[in-house]
Amino acid sequence: MAHMSGHMYMTSLRTAKLGDQQKADVVVEAAKAAMAPYQDYHKALADGYQIFLPDIPQPQYHFTKYEDGREAWSHFDPLKPTSLLYRKTAGGGYKLIGAMYTDRVDAPEDELDNRIPLSIARWHQHINFCKAPTGHRAEYFGPQAKFGLLGSITTKEACEAAGGEFHPHLFGWMVHVYPYETDSKRIWSTDDDGEGHDNMDHSVMPGMKMN
Template sequence: MSPHAYPSRLRSAFHFATAVAIAIGLLTRAAYAQTSQPASHQPEMSGGMAHMSGHMYMTTLRPKQPGDQAKADAIVVAAKAAMAPYEDYHRALADGYRIFLPNIPQPQYHFTKAAYGMEAWSHFDPLKPTSLLYRKTPDGGYKLIGVMYTDRVDASEDEINSRIPLSIARWHQHINFCKAPAGQKAAYFGPNAKFGLLGSIHTQQECDAAGGVFLPHVFGWMVHVYPYESDPAKIWSVDDDDNGHDNMDHSSMPGMKMD
């Protein structure tokens, strides 16, 4: 189905989700920095997504099937081709990619093209990634490191498996989001966060009781690819590492500017 066949409300929701989805890569420490919480007061984590327990759904790695590796390798080649024109980030901006939160320090910055995200609702073209991923350089520029592909929120796992095999890539969604009521934005942040992607609220009942607005899903499906890496584990990285592949952390903006 063409994305344009969806009701205007859903198209608007898509544009919102696209704008928010490019916040992938934001670190928990940035959220805590806004509330001046010392490191000793931060909750313990296991990997890059422990702070989002209850708000993250990740696909399980499937047994590898014949053809999966070849398909994944072809995606890597296509991702490199898609990235090739945009080593100079100015070219990406000129071609309609937009930076999300350029003034907030991030391990990687998402340059997103909404038109490509919209197209991804109905078909997959690895030459048209929804986002280009850049790392900030000391001179204030950006170094291209990867891409992000997306699919609509109601796509089946079999569908995303047909795009990039689930035996190799782990797609993810963000779930159980409770939007804070007016006057309670501070509760998006800190080790005792109540709302948003860091919040303790994970159910509709809890959110209703707190006066919030509950969203079972806040994004569609997403997956990052880092095709310049030589280690396959880093090409399909899903956790924090020393190279800024912080796919899982959206928490510098746990409230996601939803007001």
């Protein structure tokens, strides 16, 4: 995740406690149940899921139900993932591969651990986002990017000095799960693997349409 240096915070893996694996397995089965009606992405759209930045090429697309995301701030229901994760197919459709759970940005890590054990899954946040000033949108991109989730700017002071608008966090806590995988490490993968499991990164949309 070198491309996200300074813009990503991940929970550390904790020592496993008795029952952690079983608790995580319950979430995996709930994710499968939640995903089952949405193999056809048209059903997800009909049920209120919205594609996040559909016009920008991405390894995977987040179909998000924002009301479930708001509910997740105070209550964890593994049958209601905030987002469904789809990979675009050659024919222009979408194949369902996973789900994303969320929590509010200021949730303590013990709360995350209670939802999905931190000995099994690593939650993440996108941090230190500098919104580019007018006329500097091109500087979200490329090897010399200054702004956004690919940018060299990672502090409020540097952002303000460059005329930008600093946001210490984007969104809240997130964790991806791929319940159709058989290997536990791939179910809770945190590595980009070339198969559409681009697990933490919204780096394909570094400006987040913040015009």
